[in-house]
Amino acid sequence: MKVIFDIQHLYYLPQYLPVIDVLKQHDTDIELIGYKTDDEDLNRIVEKALQATNLPLKIVQNWQEALTHYLAQKADWIVFGNAVSDLEQLHEVSKTVLMQHGVGPKSCYYDVSKNPTTVRFVEGEKRLGNLQAMFPSGNFVDSGYAKLDPAINNQTATRSLASLGLDETKPTLLYAPTFYPSSIELFAKSFPDDFANYNIILKPHFFSLTKPRYKKQKALLENWAKQDNVYLAGVEEYNLLEFMAISDVLISDASSAIFEFAALDKPVIWCDFYKLRWSYRGIFAFRFKKRIDESIEVFHQLCERAANYKALAKCVTNAVENPQAKHAIRVDITKEYVGDVDGNCAQRVVDYLIKH
Template identity: 60%
Template structure:
């Protein structure tokens, strides 16, 4: 049996690695397809990850080359982290899987299933029922979110504050914004000083660090990184999970990281303020609403909402002081939006793939 994982972007990998570990236990041959990166630094990071994780990987330049490779290899299963084209052609030689790389409130979470894979593994009954209503002829299986498995199986083995050059005597704040719509440019240049009593781990989205169009975000991030109480995760730190396991409170914006951190039953402060492009403001604000979906309403139930940077300090302080304030609601919503959090998600996925080969 052979399974090939498609790595369109490096940040898909944390969702795949726990499944790889389970499949390897059953002597399943697992291979990876990486796409060559235009940025030399990013290409180097990908090559280092392949070496460090000891992945059996091949490189392609584009989807056409990937498609040719998949058609030639005829693996039992092809695993994708986002929607792809040419599924009819792929299904002549292989079965396909969609493991969406995030569980956030963006509309694309649902839209990607318009082109149906053989199976899509989903997270929780709310997502399952909504997808089944939208695409009644597609195959969805509620397994949970595999990326979170290591946090439940070995949370203390992932990372230490000392390894990041931070103070273990201080509480730790994780800031994990998405790239767009993002709160980064609404934060003060004095962010690090304003929260000097905390360790601050800043883990921006992959695109904020790698795409030219987000250079203004990058300039601000690099300024914060000069402070002793700040660790700015570089592109090579592609996995958010070790930072989540290490942190006491997270602040984020329209990011799936909110659901992920809440699934660990830790407090989240939601930055409901964003730097929007002119094409998303005023009479074009409908585009902003279209980019998100109704699932963002669940943020209200599991987070402390802040509408501007000036209110952030008080919300963060209260979250540290009362970490269990929304604990019961986080547990309830996690069951709906992330599914089972028993550390066995990747095992269920592996068993399904083996049983349905």
């Protein structure tokens, strides 16, 4: 069996790696496809990360080149982390998989199934039911969220706080915002000083560090990183799980990270304030609501909610002092929106691929 993994962006890789590890235990040919960008430094980072897997690798210029390669290879399965075009052509020679790169509250979680792959692996009963209702002809399989398997199985490569230059006697806050809609630009410039009694690990979305349109976010993050109690993860440090393992509390906004950290039964603070473009404000507020699906309402139950930056301090204190306060809620919501957290999600994916 030959399986090709399409890696449009480096941050798709953590979702794939557990599945790749299980596939290696079988008689499987595995190939990775990466994409070049206009940023040569970024290209070097991506290629180095993909080469570290010690798997056959091809870097393509664009989707058309990838498509040509796929049609020639005639692999049994091609795995995607997002929606792609030309599925009808691909299905003439291969079967396709969608493993969505995140489980966050953005409506794109559902939109990407408008053009159906052969199978889409989904996470949890709620999402499975929603997708089946929206796309009755789709083939959806609840595998759980494979990305979390290494953390559940204690196989995550972690850092020590000391290796990041942080104080091992302090509680550690992990700030992992998304790129849009994001809370970053509504945080104070004094963020590190306001939380001087804590370590702060900054793990922004890949785009916050690589896309020119988010340069203000990058500037603010880099300014915070000058303080002794702050560590800013670089683009090459693409796996959020490594930082989740050594953090006590997650601070985030409209990000998959909230479901992921809660699934590890750790407290989450939801920043329910966002820097919105003018086209998403006022009479255009409906665009923001359209971008976010109903699962963000679950954050009210799952998280400590900070309505603005000033409210963050009290939320942090509550989360650090009472980490088990929302344990039962985290368990229930994880079952609905992330699925079984048993360390066997990747095995279920591979079992399906082999069987079919």
